[in-house]
Amino acid sequence: MTAVRALPGDRSRPESPENPAIELRDLRMRYGTNDVLRGIDLTVRRGEVIALLGPNGAGKTTTIEILEGFRSRSAGEVKVLGVDPVQGGEAWRAKLGVVLQTWRDHGRWKVWELLDHLGQYYRPYATPDRDRPMNTDELIHTVALHEFAHRQVKTLSGGQRRRLDVAIGIIGRPELLFLDEPTAGFDPHARRDFHDLVHRLADLEDMTILLTTHDLAEAEKLAERILILAGGRIIANGSPAALSRQVAGKSEVRWRQGDERFVHATEDATDYVRNLFAQHGEQIADLEVQRSSLEDAYLAIVQQHERGQRPDQEVLSL
Numbered sequence: 001m002t003a004v005r006a007l008p009g010d011r012s013r014p015e016s017p018e019n020p021a022i023e024l025r026d027l028r029m030r031y032g033t034n035d036v037l038r039g040i041d042l043t044v045r046r047g048e049v050i051a052l053l054g055p056n057g058a059g060k061t062t063t064i065e066i067l068e069g070f071r072s073r074s075a076g077e078v079k080v081l082g083v084d085p086v087q088g089g090e091a092w093r094a095k096l097g098v099v100l101q102t103w104r105d106h107g108r109w110k111v112w113e114l115l116d117h118l119g120q121y122y123r124p125y126a127t128p129d130r131d132r133p134m135n136t137d138e139l140i141h142t143v144a145l146h147e148f149a150h151r152q153v154k155t156l157s158g159g160q161r162r163r164l165d166v167a168i169g170i171i172g173r174p175e176l177l178f179l180d181e182p183t184a185g186f187d188p189h190a191r192r193d194f195h196d197l198v199h200r201l202a203d204l205e206d207m208t209i210l211l212t213t214h215d216l217a218e219a220e221k222l223a224e225r226i227l228i229l230a231g232g233r234i235i236a237n238g239s240p241a242a243l244s245r246q247v248a249g250k251s252e253v254r255w256r257q258g259d260e261r262f263v264h265a266t267e268d269a270t271d272y273v274r275n276l277f278a279q280h281g282e283q284i285a286d287l288e289v290q291r292s293s294l295e296d297a298y299l300a301i302v303q304q305h306e307r308g309q310r311p312d313q314e315v316l317s318l
């Protein structure tokens with residue numbers, strides 16, 4: 001059996017604010033003549049959960065693959081857990097968890113055997129404060145695959161397969177977890193379970209998590225900070241609440257007076273409702289206030305960008 005050993009400096013790192021999980025300076029990527037990333041600057045603190053949003057083809061997967069060391073960048077500086085991914089060795093890689101958009105291998109393996117086998121690769125990288133790998137049975141319960149533990153991977157449904165992908169991504173108890181569209185194909189129940197899992201990983205395991213998604217509700221639920229990538233740059237960077245407030249701005253107030261229904265759009269719903277009650281008091285019924293959603297904000301930001309109303313250089317930082 002391989003001896004458990006600590007990696008130099010491991011214990012002090014995660015808490016250090018000067019030691020971000022990810023640091024990008026002027027990251028650029030060109031495929032042939034196609035400039036996909038045109039200067040990305042970004043710092044991700046340890047323990048943050050970040051959602052990377054953007055239209056199809058914006059470069060989200062490309063960015064993640066560069067951070068994971070799967071793809072070489074064209075230019076710029078990249079540090080992931082303090083290391084340039086191009087030079088990242090086995091010990092560095094063992095601190096990352098990766099859930100790619102599609103894995104289509106391991107079909108003949110059974111779920112339990114596959115996870116137990118893959119976990120062995122992480123054993124040499126256990127540290128006093130980070131036991132690696134996760135216990136196989138616990139892991140299988142965590143991703144709710146216990147009913148399928150002894151089934152062959154190729155017999156799993158799409159959503160079950162995705163949960164296995166997540167299990168493979170977290171088995172090494174990573175410090176930094178990349179999730180590329182993790183819930184694509186999940187039913188609502190599996191999606192909710194997955195969201196709980198992400199919260200647990202962030203809170204209990206202290207993982208930094210960077211995920212891409214096209215599901216705005218998911219981003220809002222999971223992420224402390226949202227980045228919108230479009231036109232090769234980050235065009236917005238802020239909390240879901242700040243993005244929603246700042247961009248669309250308006251809320252809808254709906255109510256009923258007798259048999260008549262009313263709806264009014266306002267930038268200050270609290271003030272509007274106060275005046276409404278001052279004027280009509282008890283006649284007001286079925287009052288609802290709906291704030292502009294993150295989806296409204298996202299669409300507005302991307303549209304403004306596409307119409308050229310938001311200069312490339314200006315990041316909406318909130």
Ligand SMILES: Nc1ncnc2c1ncn2[C@@H]1O[C@H](COP(=O)(O)OP(=O)(O)OP(=O)(O)O)[C@@H](O)[C@H]1O
Pocket residue numbers: 031036054055056057058059060061062063
């Ligand atoms: N290996 C490659 N060779 C050439 N072009 C590529 C390659 N990989 C990606 N691209 C192009 O780079 C651009 C960004 O692709 P990427 O997959 O990073 O976008 P994305 O934001 O993840 O998209 P989606 O939301 O559709 O998953 C696209 O125009 C794509 O066609």
